[in-house]
Amino acid sequence: MQKLIIATRASQLALWQAYFVRGEIGRRFPEVQVEILEITSRGDKILDRPLALIGGKGHFTKELEDEMLAGNAHMAVHSLKDVPTFIPEGLELASITERQDQSDVFLSHRYASLEELPEGAVVGTTSLRRRMQLLRRRPDLQVRDLRGNVNTRLRKLADGQYDAIILAYIGLARLDLLKGIPYVQRLEWMIPPMGQAALGIEIVADDEAVRRIAMSLDDPETHLCTEIEREFVATVGAGCSAPVAVNARIVEEGINLRAMLGYPDGSKVMCEELILPTEEAEGAGKRLADKMVEAGALDILREAEALAFKEERPERL
Numbered sequence: 001m002q003k004l005i006i007a008t009r010a011s012q013l014a015l016w017q018a019y020f021v022r023g024e025i026g027r028r029f030p031e032v033q034v035e036i037l038e039i040t041s042r043g044d045k046i047l048d049r050p051l052a053l054i055g056g057k058g059h060f061t062k063e064l065e066d067e068m069l070a071g072n073a074h075m076a077v078h079s080l081k082d083v084p085t086f087i088p089e090g091l092e093l094a095s096i097t098e099r100q101d102q103s104d105v106f107l108s109h110r111y112a113s114l115e116e117l118p119e120g121a122v123v124g125t126t127s128l129r130r131r132m133q134l135l136r137r138r139p140d141l142q143v144r145d146l147r148g149n150v151n152t153r154l155r156k157l158a159d160g161q162y163d164a165i166i167l168a169y170i171g172l173a174r175l176d177l178l179k180g181i182p183y184v185q186r187l188e189w190m191i192p193p194m195g196q197a198a199l200g201i202e203i204v205a206d207d208e209a210v211r212r213i214a215m216s217l218d219d220p221e222t223h224l225c226t227e228i229e230r231e232f233v234a235t236v237g238a239g240c241s242a243p244v245a246v247n248a249r250i251v252e253e254g255i256n257l258r259a260m261l262g263y264p265d266g267s268k269v270m271c272e273e274l275i276l277p278t279e280e281a282e283g284a285g286k287r288l289a290d291k292m293v294e295a296g297a298l299d300i301l302r303e304a305e306a307l308a309f310k311e312e313r314p315e316r317l
Contacts, residue, residue, distance in 0.1 A: 001209040003033045007064040007073035010038040011149055013171045017199055018077045021097075021217065028216050037073050039063045065091055065202070074210045076202045080195030080226060083202070085234035092205045095218035096226050099198040101169050102247065104130060106185040107157060108164040113185045117141060117163060124153070124162040128264045128308055132243035133190050134166065136266030150177060157181075170197040191245035191260050194229035198222050221250050224281055231285030232259060236293060242301045243308070248285075254278045259288055261297055264308050270297055 004025065008018035015038070022034045040063075061083055064076040069090055080096060087093055106114045117123070117138070124146030125131055131143050144162070146153055150171055157165045169186065172178050201214045225248035238244040238261070246259040254277040262269030272292055276284060289297075 001029075001032055001213070003035065004075060004210065004213065005035045005037050005073045007037045007039055007067045007076040009060065009064070010040045012175060013150060014077070014079070016174050017079065021077045021199065021201065024217055025213055029213055032213065037067060039067060061202075068202070068204050074204060074207065075214060078200045078202060080198040080200035081193050083195065083200045085230050087202070090205055091202055093200050094203045094211050094214040095201045095216075096195075096223045097199040097201070097217050098219035099196075099222040099225070101173065102192045102197040103169040103186040103188065104166055104190045104192065105169045105172065106164055106166055106183070106187055107154075107181050108183040109158060109160075109181070110163055110183075112183045114138065114164070114187065121163040122161075124156065124165040125167075127166075127193075128243035128304075129193055129245045130166050130190065131264050132262050132266050132269065133245065133260065134266070135264075136262075136269055137189075139266060150175060154181070168192075168196060191258050192247050193244070194233050194246050195226050196247075198226055224278075225249060225255070228255070228257060228281060228285040231283070232257075232289045233285075235286045235289035236261070236297055236301065238301060243304055244301075246285075250278070251275065255281055255284065257284055257288055259292065261292070261304070262300055263304050268300060268303075270295065270300055 006018050006022060008014050018036050022036065025032060025034050061076070061078055064073070065088055067073045068076060069088070083093065111117050119140040120142060122142045122144055123134065124144055125134070126146050134141065134143060146156065146162070146165055148156070150167065153165060153167065154177060156162060166187070178184055201217060203210045203214050228248040229246045232246045233244060236244065242261065243264050244261045248255055248257045253275050256273070256275050258273045260269060260271045270292055272288055274288060
């Protein structure tokens with residue numbers, strides 16, 4: 001293969017990810033010329049409404065997938081957390097890169113930590129998952145929607161529109177944006193969404209040359225853990241209007257799997273955690289999801305969706 005075209009969103013973080021993958025491919029396959037095709041996704045264009053109201057996470061991936069299906073790109077690089085569990089026919093999620101720091105972080109120009117926020121303080125987040133966990137711990141806070149790219153969100157924080165905001169650590173670190181923020185606190189207790197801090201490499205199916213290149217970047221442990229997470233989300237049928245957190249990690253005992261779902265205001269929450277041997281990993285996401293479904297998870301998710309669309313309607317897992 002002489003030339004490979006990578007489709008990517010045109011956001012600053014997405015471009016970082018695409019150029020990172022291009023560099024990794026260049027080290028492994030120096031004979032292959034790699035080009036970047038920048039696409040502005042619908043999810044990047046519509047910033048005045050939550051994604052749940054315009055179709056959800058697929059609006060960060062659809063245009064890239066369309067370019068691959070049209071023969072204009074061989075590969076797309078995504079933040080794995082933005083990739084729906086359904087992959088269109090003709091494409092496949094071929095590999096998943098090594099996961100980095102999955103933490104969510106508290107950011108503020110006024111307060112050193114979440115614990116120091118006064119009653120009624122305004123916290124910004126786009127995520128129903130974060131909102132659920134935050135209000136479960138601090139129901140006295142005001143949580144308001146926060147849209148825009150990373151720089152826009154940080155500017156809103158600096159301008160005093162929020163007392164604090166919560167974002168994923170990894171994006172801030174990759175773009176070197178943490179140094180200008182006085183107070184940064186990792187929220188180790190907050191369960192991430194499926195796939196956080198890993199990149200998903202989607203390719204045109206049945207292209208063996210591209211698959212061989214993509215698979216050279218695959219990290220088996222990350223692939224195993226994120227497949228468990230994606231299986232859980234697919235089984236409970238959670239969309240972007242549902243507050244769902246799920247995380248699988250390799251630990252000494254095998255795999256630690258945590259999941260949480262509930263109301264966006266944190267008033268009704270279901271949590272499960274299990275540790276299982278690695279040899280029992282296959283189907284673990286479905287087994288945990290089935291257990292939670294039997295305990296009433298689907299009813300909670302339906303009620304959570306109704307609540308999520310009442311006021312500000314924040315948008316993502």
